[in-house]
Amino acid sequence: MFHKSNCLIAQSGGPTVAINASLAGIIEEALNSPQIDTIYGALNGILGVLDEKLINLSNTFSKDKEALDLLKNTPSMYLGSCRYKLPEAGDADSDYLEIFKIFQKYNIKYFFYIGGNDSMDTVSKLSKYAKKINFDISIIGIPKTIDNDLRHIDHTPGYGSAAKYISTSILEIAHDAYIYDIQSVIIVEIMGRNAGWLTAASALARNEYNTAPHLIYLPELPFSTEQFITDVQKELSTRKQVIVAVSEGIKDSTGEYISAKSGQVDQFGHVMLSGTGKYLENLVKEKIACKVRSIELNVLQRCATHISSLTDINESCMLGKTSVPLALEGCSGRMVLLRRESNSPYTVSYDSVSIDEIANKEKYVPVDWISESKNDITEEFMEYMRPLIQGEPKQSYKNGLPSYLSVNHLIHDSNQA
């Protein structure tokens, strides 16, 4: 007789706008798979497995197609997240014993882990441990990260939507800046500690009238404060408003973060790391003495679902869907990925790769995609990014605000009934 098993899904790492689309893709596909009985979700990533905080997703979504559509366009992790690195299995087995006890208890034969670099490390360790103890389970990683720094995948789910938010914001900031007939410098600090993919996306704001950002600095090249001031002064000699996009992770030639150089002291006398943007704002104030403002896009670049990319949402959903037949075939320790087949028309294909090719490795912007002036990007880079921000999901509104799926199960509020 045909034996049914259950599947478990969890999400991990930092938020993106598209990570719930991957979750929705898995749920949709699993609901249609006769080999899968109950779909469980673990709350707060692998910690939710360790703590047995499991919820029944079949109950929530099997009869509510509308909720599944809403899930695709709900920001951040519906299942919550964690930042927890599993110890090496050889060092301490207790986490592994606990996790596999839960797998056994809930008859989990398929485990899907949606996350970034660190999450793929978890997939790698768990799949190796399963093999070692001869436990019959398929463990599949589904990528996500706004940082676009995973290898072997053309681009990561979440990146396109973040790129759309960033470029839209830069365009709107430019409209805001152009109105005064005075010299000013606007510095926009964008996420990315080591890779400049997000900061580069600011260039998508350029159009037939908008030339901003006028300077773009990525963390892949050493940053010189002297050269920066020279660059800004040169720009100010040809235009009134200079808009600068800068990665939070720029470092000087010794590898020290620019944000660490500030040496600011807070109200308690503690040395405080200002943002990179704030540091450069003070620098321009001191050296050029024109009107200057810094803007930190902050967490909104990873959670602003109301301006997400349909291409990103659809691809993220497809990656989720792709992972299910892979697991059903008995594959384990693999991550699903997408390849760009063509740029015009833009098409991608889906495949998978051994998790060990992915975990704990970062992908940086190729240096030949940075302009010779070191303060801009090339047209080739623009062509790479353009397809990723195309299209807008249909956004429903309720009481004037975007309508998202309730995450009440994540909110620990002892005041609530």
Add this chain to the structure above:
Amino acid sequence: MFHKSNCLIAQSGGPTVAINASLAGIIEEALNSPQIDTIYGALNGILGVLDEKLINLSNTFSKDKEALDLLKNTPSMYLGSCRYKLPEAGDADSDYLEIFKIFQKYNIKYFFYIGGNDSMDTVSKLSKYAKKINFDISIIGIPKTIDNDLRHIDHTPGYGSAAKYISTSILEIAHDAYIYDIQSVIIVEIMGRNAGWLTAASALARNEYNTAPHLIYLPELPFSTEQFITDVQKELSTRKQVIVAVSEGIKDSTGEYISAKSGQVDQFGHVMLSGTGKYLENLVKEKIACKVRSIELNVLQRCATHISSLTDINESCMLGKTSVPLALEGCSGRMVLLRRESNSPYTVSYDSVSIDEIANKEKYVPVDWISESKNDITEEFMEYMRPLIQGEPKQSYKNGLPSYLSVNHLIHDSNQA
């Protein structure tokens, strides 16, 4: 024989998302008015009149209905802005002589000035001067300000869209915060030096699952850092994530801005005003020692057209339209306004008021709209705000970004052809 005259429009003060809808309303109405020949726009507010930087808006918009629609949904000032206060006419007449020379030269019989408090001061001074020198011109003010701090008007154009951006951002920030199962405090700094209207709008983010923001501090009441820490600690005893909305303009009981207390020193040894949010972030770090982050919404709250309120855009357009027949009737030194006739269904009526009732006066949040705990707002305040964020303008996209009207005429770029 019927004598045709020309009209002139200018925009001034800080940007809003709705100020171009008022401009579009005036243009639309003026194009249909047989008494009006050419519609001119002055670039950079009253400075554009002084410098004779006039553009012909009839040429641009009379045959392009699509451009007029695009104008309604283009952020910031299409005509640019200025921060220029006219001297008292008695003190120095040179500005006035120059301005009225231009009015004469271009046969301007109707002057429309769209702006906030300071701009209404300009309307007041110019209309008085016209009367004094017996110059036949109608000068009408059209209000705008995200700050919602003008008197005699139920709410100001631009406020509803800013409120929608702020509440949407708070909701998305809440989704971002809820994912980790650890204690954290998120402080969101919102614009408003003296009035708390914008900060209060954060409360619109609350829905059937989201209770954030959990604490709201407006500048209308003195702010106590001790009470703030007590409030946060109390919230942390009932929930994991505490989200705080705070006005940039909060002051202590002596009237000193909290942001001025920081006494931070920048990399050049200069005392630097950190943001209010950053100051409170450091305070929580010191006194509570849990995970804490501050987010400054910055200029996006006044220029994020991609998430504007249709109610706001439509009302702003109607205020523009309303100003034209008023001018044609020969009224001068008046500001158009709207009154709320009913809250359910929400309806408004349009009228006008003498400019002297408006200029240089601010409207604050009524203290009885702040909760007794001093860290929240009342349901009455919620009922006031809710209708203002309703509806979404149809947003067109081009290459994956919101499509806005070119402001090439504002961009001083000597590199451009």
